[in-house]
Amino acid sequence: MTENTQIAVDVRDAIKRYGDFTALHRISLGIRDNEFFTLLGPSGCGKTTLLRMIAGFEDVTEGAIFLYGEEIEDLPPHQRPVNTVFQNYALFPHMSVLENVSFGLEMRGASKADARTRAGEMLELVQLTQFASRKPSQLSGGQQQRVALARALAPSPKVLLLDEPLSALDLKLRKAMQIELKHIQRETGITFIFVTHDQEEALTMSDRIAVMSAGEMQQLGDPRDIYETPRNMFVADFIGDTNLLDVSVEGIAAGRATCKLSGGHRLTCDAVDGVNAGAKVHLSVRPERLFLSDQPTAAESLQGTVVENIFIGTDISTIVDVPGGQHFTVRTSNSDRGNKRILDPGTTAYVNMEPGAARLLVD
Amino acid sequence: MSAKTDVKNYTGFRTLTFVCLFILYAPLVVVTIYSFNASPSITVWEGFSLRWYGDVFTGPESGKFKAAAINSFSIALIAATLATIIATSAATAIVRGGIFKTRTLSLGLISLPLMVPEIVLAVATLIFFNAVGFTRGYMTILVAHIAFCIPFAYLPIQARMQGIEDTYEQAAMDLYATKAQAFRRVLLPLMMPGIISGFLLAFIVSLDDFIITNFVKGAGVETLPTAIFGSVKQGLKPNIMAISTMLLALSIVMVTLSYVVSKTDNTK
Ligand SMILES: Nc1ncnc2c1ncn2[C@@H]1O[C@H](COP(=O)(O)OP(=O)(O)O)[C@@H](O)[C@H]1O
Ligand SMILES: [Mg+2]
Numbered sequence: 308m309t310e311n312t313q314i315a316v317d318v319r320d321a322i323k324r325y326g327d328f329t330a331l332h333r334i335s336l337g338i339r340d341n342e343f344f345t346l347l348g349p350s351g352c353g354k355t356t357l358l359r360m361i362a363g364f365e366d367v368t369e370g371a372i373f374l375y376g377e378e379i380e381d382l383p384p385h386q387r388p389v390n391t392v393f394q395n396y397a398l399f400p401h402m403s404v405l406e407n408v409s410f411g412l413e414m415r416g417a418s419k420a421d422a423r424t425r426a427g428e429m430l431e432l433v434q435l436t437q438f439a440s441r442k443p444s445q446l447s448g449g450q451q452q453r454v455a456l457a458r459a460l461a462p463s464p465k466v467l468l469l470d471e472p473l474s475a476l477d478l479k480l481r482k483a484m485q486i487e488l489k490h491i492q493r494e495t496g497i498t499f500i501f502v503t504h505d506q507e508e509a510l511t512m513s514d515r516i517a518v519m520s521a522g523e524m525q526q527l528g529d530p531r532d533i534y535e536t537p538r539n540m541f542v543a544d545f546i547g548d549t550n551l552l553d554v555s556v557e558g559i560a561a562g563r564a565t566c567k568l569s570g571g572h573r574l575t576c577d578a579v580d581g582v583n584a585g586a587k588v589h590l591s592v593r594p595e596r597l598f599l600s601d602q603p604t605a606a607e608s609l610q611g612t613v614v615e616n617i618f619i620g621t622d623i624s625t626i627v628d629v630p631g632g633q634h635f636t637v638r639t640s641n642s643d644r645g646n647k648r649i650l651d652p653g654t655t656a657y658v659n660m661e662p663g664a665a666r667l668l669v670d
Numbered sequence: 671m672s673a674k675t676d677v678k679n680y681t682g683f684r685t686l687t688f689v690c691l692f693i694l695y696a697p698l699v700v701v702t703i704y705s706f707n708a709s710p711s712i713t714v715w716e717g718f719s720l721r722w723y724g725d726v727f728t729g730p731e732s733g734k735f736k737a738a739a740i741n742s743f744s745i746a747l748i749a750a751t752l753a754t755i756i757a758t759s760a761a762t763a764i765v766r767g768g769i770f771k772t773r774t775l776s777l778g779l780i781s782l783p784l785m786v787p788e789i790v791l792a793v794a795t796l797i798f799f800n801a802v803g804f805t806r807g808y809m810t811i812l813v814a815h816i817a818f819c820i821p822f823a824y825l826p827i828q829a830r831m832q833g834i835e836d837t838y839e840q841a842a843m844d845l846y847a848t849k850a851q852a853f854r855r856v857l858l859p860l861m862m863p864g865i866i867s868g869f870l871l872a873f874i875v876s877l878d879d880f881i882i883t884n885f886v887k888g889a890g891v892e893t894l895p896t897a898i899f900g901s902v903k904q905g906l907k908p909n910i911m912a913i914s915t916m917l918l919a920l921s922i923v924m925v926t927l928s929y930v931v932s933k934t935d936n937t938k
Contacts, residue, residue: 411845
């Protein structure tokens with residue numbers, strides 16, 4: 308195994324039950340050394356539970372967890388070389404910022420002086436040196452967040468766990484922290500396992516993403532994979548905006564499936580194993596991979612009527628009704644307006660698809 | 671609530687409140703004032719004097735009071751300390767561990783003695799000591815005080831503890847602290863206001879106790895309340911008012927301190 312593909316955290320067939328309720332259904336997951344890994348999913352899907360199992364705060368009902376080859380699921384939290392940035396930060400309120408950051412080092416046996424020196428360096432890393440003697444309650448939310456980060460990084464854990472660390476911050480600060488976190492991950496070379504329910508945040512920051520829903524892993528891949536080739540309806544719908552169309556497969560030839568929309572129009576897309584003629588399936592098409600024209604540009608161009616243009620900053624989103632009671636959302640970049648057409652509501656428009664834009668999905 | 675229906679606007683309630691406060695505080699005020707009376711009479715005012723305070727420390731009964739005070743304070747100190755330690759351990763175990771049902775049950779069991787008539791507790795304690803064959807004396811008073819001080823120490827401690835989220839201990843253990851280290855370095859300092867408040871309350875409750883003490887004390891061993899009672903039986907003298915006023919002042923200070931400490935927020 309090369310350095311790059313070494314597995315940092317290996318979750319094997321992990322099941323978590325609370326009484327009759329199964330919070331995690333047999334999760335298997337390999338998180339690579341030195342990667343920024345994100346657990347993404349809606350609230351209640353089991354992200355925190357999985358993170359707490361890695362940290363040692365929840366038992367594993369069935370299965371095993373390995374940390375760099377060592378089996379850890381039975382070790383108490385203080386014997387696991389992983390640290391956590393808690394969702395509510397959990398800074399010790401009776402200790403100063405510096406004492407908070409040196410706590411882990413002291414518990415690991417460092418002398419007070421050494422711990423303080425190293426803590427000072429960590430505060431420098433997160434640019435809070437001048438706040439060292441303050442109490443956590445005297446800091447803003449963003450500053451507390453950075454103290455929590457410095458405290459968790461100070462003992463140089465093998466893996467850093469972050470449970471929605473940015474969710475309490477306002478948008479501007481959150482964007483800034485996303486960049487800072489990513490930067491710190493690169494600089495320290497520590498494996499990050501980051502939890503979020505914000506798909507945009509996950510796409511921006513991660514090397515790889517595991518999409519979860521209702522205690523099950525839906526898809527594992529890098530951000531491009533997840534966005535461009537979602538494996539199922541849930542992933543396509545959860546990540547980004549998409550047009551989901553109910554279609555029936557008419558025939559399959561040479562790896563291409565011909566699909567019929569409810570309005571009778573036909574589209575072709577790459578076939579998928581196990582989907583045969585006659586199957587009722589879905590097509591997912593990202594709005595930015597559609598464009599409008601006032602004349603058909605290809606045999607597959609769909610005729611419809613513009614309903615509305617919505618201005619959303621960098622883009623314009625156009626809603627087009629097509630026969631059969633379906634509608635498309637088409638995104639046109641504002642900078643592209645010279646090349647692509649923006650049509651007024653009520654006018655006839657043709658919806659065109661970039662090659663390979665339509666993706667066939669089974670439920 | 672509209673001004674019309676505000677209970678404060680019914681003159682009857684206001685009067686009733688004043689009557690209650692008067693009945694409650696008038697005797698205390700009278701005792702306090704007459705403790706500074708120059709006259710040996712307890713009803714005729716003859717001018718201001720500290721004579722009876724001097725009498726408590728140097729008068730004919732001073733030896734008796736001194737011995738009683740030593741007993742009272744040493745018992746209060748030991749009983750409050752042990753009760754606080756027990757209450758702290760109990761609060762830690764009950765609030766942190768265990769399922770909800772046992773938690774409610776334990777809280778109920780620990781605070782039940784606060785609602786049982788003290789005379790019943792006194793009789794029960796006496797029967798218990800007789801059954802196990804303890805000779806009545808200093809030790810029986812001490813053991814009884816430790817026992818009945820526990821709920822008083824427990825309540826402020828557990829109230830404090832419930833306000834401390836368990837993520838702090840988890841954060842400590844995540845940062846390589848053992849359970850014991852997490853308790854000592856994180857949980858205990860955060861609980862401290864509750865612990866001090868519980869100690870002060872237990873101390874004053876022990877110092878002021880009469881009924882249970884009177885039942886379980888042996889002949890010749892007195893605490894301040896039993897000594898005062900004994901003295902009163904021989905006739906009410908102003909030195910009793912002086913010593914009562916001193917006890918009252920101490921109680922007020924301790925209870926106030928206990929309240930203030932329990933309200934301090936050491937998380938700021
Ligand atoms: N201690 C617990 N007892 C029972 N159910 C729990 C417990 N902790 C979490 N759950 C349940 O497990 C599911 C996953 O929770 P969680 O991991 O916190 O979700 P997420 O972090 O993705 O929002 C939720 O349905 C939650 O109600
Ligand atoms: Mg969560």
